[in-house]
Amino acid sequence: MKLIAPRVKPMPIDATGSIVDLRAVNQQKVLTVTNPVNAAGYLAMKQKTTARLGLGRIGTRYTTRSVLRLRADHAAAKDAVWTDVSADFIHKMGWLALQSTCKTETEYLTRPDHGRIVAPTELDQLKPAFPTPPRVLLAVGDGLSSSAIEANAAEVIPAIKQGLALSQIQIGTIPFIRFARVAVEDYLGEATQADVVCLLIGERPGLATAKSMSAYIVYRPIIGMPEARRTVVSNIHPNGVPAVEAGAYIAGVIKEMLAKQVSGIALKAVE
Amino acid sequence: MTETLQTVGIDIGTSTTSLIIAQLTIINTAAGFSLPQLAISHKHILYRSPVIFTPLLSETRIDAAKLKQFVAAQYHKAHVNKSSFKMGAIIMTGETARKANADRVIQALSKYAGDFVCATAGPGLESVIAGKSAAHSLLTQPDPQPVINLDIGGGTTNLAYFVNGDCQDTACFDIGGRLIRVTHGSNIITYIAPKLQQLITRLALPIHLGTVTSVKQLQPLIDAMVALLENTVGLGKPVAYFNQFITDKPLQPVPANVHLTFSGGVADCLVDQLPADPFRYGDIGLLLGHTLKHSLLFKERTVRPADETIQATVVGAGSQSMMLSGSTINYDLTALPLRNLPVVKVQQSLKDHSQAAVITAIQQQLALFDHSVVALALGPVTATFAGIQQWLAIILKSMTVVIQNWQPLIIVTQENVAQALGNSLRSQLPKNYPVVCLDQITASAGDYLDIGLPVASGQAVPVIVKTLIFS
Numbered sequence: 001m002k003l004i005a006p007r008v009k010p011m012p013i014d015a016t017g018s019i020v021d022l023r024a025v026n027q028q029k030v031l032t033v034t035n036p037v038n039a040a041g042y043l044a045m046k047q048k049t050t051a052r053l054g055l056g057r058i059g060t061r062y063t064t065r066s067v068l069r070l071r072a073d074h075a076a077a078k079d080a081v082w083t084d085v086s087a088d089f090i091h092k093m094g095w096l097a098l099q100s101t102c103k104t105e106t107e108y109l110t111r112p113d114h115g116r117i118v119a120p121t122e123l124d125q126l127k128p129a130f131p132t133p134p135r136v137l138l139a140v141g142d143g144l145s146s147s148a149i150e151a152n153a154a155e156v157i158p159a160i161k162q163g164l165a166l167s168q169i170q171i172g173t174i175p176f177i178r179f180a181r182v183a184v185e186d187y188l189g190e191a192t193q194a195d196v197v198c199l200l201i202g203e204r205p206g207l208a209t210a211k212s213m214s215a216y217i218v219y220r221p222i223i224g225m226p227e228a229r230r231t232v233v234s235n236i237h238p239n240g241v242p243a244v245e246a247g248a249y250i251a252g253v254i255k256e257m258l259a260k261q262v263s264g265i266a267l268k269a270v271e
Numbered sequence: 272m273t274e275t276l277q278t279v280g281i282d283i284g285t286s287t288t289s290l291i292i293a294q295l296t297i298i299n300t301a302a303g304f305s306l307p308q309l310a311i312s313h314k315h316i317l318y319r320s321p322v323i324f325t326p327l328l329s330e331t332r333i334d335a336a337k338l339k340q341f342v343a344a345q346y347h348k349a350h351v352n353k354s355s356f357k358m359g360a361i362i363m364t365g366e367t368a369r370k371a372n373a374d375r376v377i378q379a380l381s382k383y384a385g386d387f388v389c390a391t392a393g394p395g396l397e398s399v400i401a402g403k404s405a406a407h408s409l410l411t412q413p414d415p416q417p418v419i420n421l422d423i424g425g426g427t428t429n430l431a432y433f434v435n436g437d438c439q440d441t442a443c444f445d446i447g448g449r450l451i452r453v454t455h456g457s458n459i460i461t462y463i464a465p466k467l468q469q470l471i472t473r474l475a476l477p478i479h480l481g482t483v484t485s486v487k488q489l490q491p492l493i494d495a496m497v498a499l500l501e502n503t504v505g506l507g508k509p510v511a512y513f514n515q516f517i518t519d520k521p522l523q524p525v526p527a528n529v530h531l532t533f534s535g536g537v538a539d540c541l542v543d544q545l546p547a548d549p550f551r552y553g554d555i556g557l558l559l560g561h562t563l564k565h566s567l568l569f570k571e572r573t574v575r576p577a578d579e580t581i582q583a584t585v586v587g588a589g590s591q592s593m594m595l596s597g598s599t600i601n602y603d604l605t606a607l608p609l610r611n612l613p614v615v616k617v618q619q620s621l622k623d624h625s626q627a628a629v630i631t632a633i634q635q636q637l638a639l640f641d642h643s644v645v646a647l648a649l650g651p652v653t654a655t656f657a658g659i660q661q662w663l664a665i666i667l668k669s670m671t672v673v674i675q676n677w678q679p680l681i682i683v684t685q686e687n688v689a690q691a692l693g694n695s696l697r698s699q700l701p702k703n704y705p706v707v708c709l710d711q712i713t714a715s716a717g718d719y720l721d722i723g724l725p726v727a728s729g730q731a732v733p734v735i736v737k738t739l740i741f742s
Contacts, residue, residue: 041414044435158656163694214304234304241306241687242654248690249306249599 022065022072032056032063050208050239070207077205080145081109084178089150093157095140095176096129098122102179115181123191129173133193136164136254138171138200141180145202148213152236153200155243156213156250160198163251169258182216182230189221196257197221198250203234212237215250219263229264231257273298274727276357277317279388280589281342282582283325283377285365286425286449286554287536288338289582290320290345293590297727299598307598309731314590318349322581325367333367335376342384358723358733359388360588364397365426365447366464368740387608389721391592393738394429394443394519398422400587402431402438405534405577410436417529418575419504419522421568422583423537423559425449426464427518430503432526443518444503446496448537448556451478451489455553458483470495470512486549489558497562504531506567519740530573534583537563596683596709597731601693606679606705607732609722611739612646614683616716620651621658626665633669636716642672646681648714654688663695679705683712683720709734 012020028046033056036042042054055066082105090097101117102108108115130137138160140153161171177184185199196219203212214234221229231253236246257263274297281290294315301308326337346352361384363377370376373392381390402420403410409418415436422429426449430442450464460480463471471478476492478484499516501507505525513521533541540560549557568574579586615636619629629650637645647670652662666682673680680700682692693708700706707722714720714736723733 038414040435041416044414155656159691159694162691162698166694166697232304233306235302235306242691244654244656244659244691245599245687245689246306247656248601248694251694252599252690 022069023076025069027052027069032066073207073210076147076210077207080147080202080205080210081105083146085142085146085149085176090176093140093153093174093176095174096126097178098125098175099178100180100184105179108179112181115179116183118177118184118187118191123187126173126175126188127191130192130194133195134172135169135195135258136171137175137188137192137194137197139175139177139185139188139197141177141182141184141199141201143180143182143202144204145210145212148202148205148211148237149200151211151238152213152243156200156215156236156247159244159247160251160254163248164254166251167255169255183223185216185218186221186223186225189218190223195220196254196263198254209237209239212240213243215246217250217253217257217263219257219261219267227264229266231263231267276726276733277351277355278589278593279351279356279359279384280585280587280592281359281361281380281384281388282585282588283333283338283361283363283367283380284424284584285367285427285447286325287322287581288325288341289322289585290342291316291582291585291589292318292349292351293586295590295593297595297731299727307730309595309597309727311593311595316586316590318345318351319582320345320348327370331371333370333372333376335372335379338376338380339383342380353383353385353388356385357387357726358593358735359385360391360592360735360737361388362397362400362584362588362592363390363392364394364429364584365424367426368392387721387723387733389610389735389737391588391735391737391739393740394427395441395740396592396738397584398429398431398441398443399438400591401429401534401583402433402532402587403591404579404587405538405583406433406532406575407578409530409532409575417526418532419526419529420532420534420577420583421500421503423447423500423533423535423563424584425536425554425556428500428503428535430522432522432529440522442503442520442522444499444516444521445518446500446516447535448540448552448559449554451492451555452553453484453550453555455548455550458485458550460484466516467492467496469515473512486545486558489555490562493555493558493562496559497566497568500563501567504529504568504572506571530575531568532575532577533563534577534580536581538577538580538583592735592737594712594734594736595726595731596689596712596734597727599687599690600710600730600732601690601697601706601708602725602732603679603703603705603707604725606681606707607722608724609644609646609679609681609707609720612644612681612720612722613640614648614714614716614718614720614736615640615645616648616714617650618716621653621661622651626661629665630669633665637669637672642676642678644673644678644681646683646714646720648712649682649684652684652686652688652692654686656691659688659692659695662692663699666696667699674700674704677704679707681707681720681722682709683714684708684710685713687711712736 189197296313326334377390401422426447452462689708689710721735
């Protein structure tokens, strides 16, 4: 019997002989359908969505490459949840490191309620930095994606500070809360009596990006308040809104809140 | 959020003039919790004027008073007045833009038509806006095929080549339906355009001013004109007189296998059979249209129906010329609106050039404009805080004279960085310094910008990128 050797295209390798990271390829620019009638049109369509269009198939199945890519993206999403923002990064940014009442990553994932609380002992570390109530408290939380914080915070924060400085608003100490859910900002607000609290937090990672960050901004937050009082700016990531422009926009939102003394749905209503 | 605004478009062409009033709808296309992203979603034409002959005082002068009367009468009929419009454009095209008083007439008329109506002229711009409205449904379908629109008017033929819905190249030729005028009924030639006279001489045709003519006598000349039009899209044998008829430039390179659309007055004359009175419009438009219909353009290319024909340019001026810059922008309201800002384009990218080299290049260009207010269009901006601070330093160092004179500082970028860049500028400039920083605007050297008053509760401003080419 004559065996036919499988026709397998070798994986691309770099100078050191290692396989090039699958995720380094922008999948929106690659069409793996064989013999497309209109490749240019298909690619133009792919540019408009992050959905995995035009993967091609082998018989009735996905190609090996597209399955590997899906799993690689899924792995990156899981990594973003399970890794911590590095201590070096927190130190470099000069943040004050705090923690929610969660003790472990598992507790953080299984007990969202614990992730919303900051213990009084932690808050006592923050209070000395604000002997008088600040107009704006800027805070950072890891949320569900630590990579989002490492990818965007260094761009967003200087742009927010610059925008606020134009109105003579200074930002003091920035607390970083490990194992944070959005509502930790209410504890920070009550502890510092800030007029506006803006929490930058990693979003739940998806297959399109694991590096998306949001800003949750509230005028005078109170523990247990309705969620409708939060204003959200989402989708801040390298392929979405550029972080630096988002920072300038967030500064504008904060100033508007200070002027109108409301946030969330109420802020939209007065527009 | 939905907002509508009214715009006006006026086209003053070689032979005809018309006016339209359009309503544009602005919506926020971004998902609820993202940064707003404003876009023009619908374009709806509310009113179309009749098409009139462009009023002339003589062969070299436009009748400005008659044009004003026309605009006033149409505004009255449409129940609008000059304050109804947030934006608009008057385009002067073809041979009319070469008249002695063209520049003065269009500037005066734009003020008369509305405070935010801007004056534009230039063959490239006409090609683009006529093409966009003529081939609108082809260009806005999900997967637009390459298409060339030929806008054949009285004096010129404007070509625009679109790939994936965007204009890739334009061309303009001095071929039109009114280059020869003939009295209706007696068939006497009353006008031959100079360039066509040269062609008649070259081909040794018995066509003379003041004499009676016929379809048979004119046909060889019309065939020569159509052969040239075939050449413009790469069809037929190259003609020797091709270069003499180029207004500004031909398509380079000429694309193969594209669909064609036709607009302009001659597009309404693409008939299979000549009617009994072929000179009913007093010109050679019907002859040209009839010959085109039997030419290689129809035989070897797919011709698609156009959405607009004779009014393609005016519809384009009213509905296609405006862009929105929003929604994260940065402007000083007191500086707006701004008209006829020459664009100084920074070609150099910071990857390949030193800061000092870029500053020198900007200063050289600024000197050419003699310290009038300009819009600085930046080269590629890296969307990082550090990248923006680099450009900030360049702007401050190269525009010291502008800043000393307290002239508005107008910066446009393609990348979505205007609000951050504007904040950076403000942090270094005195309080209340007029800064206008807009993004998602593509402008090149030689263009002009008109910036209107903000719309959508101040989140966006309408911008027209245009040319002003007379002569």
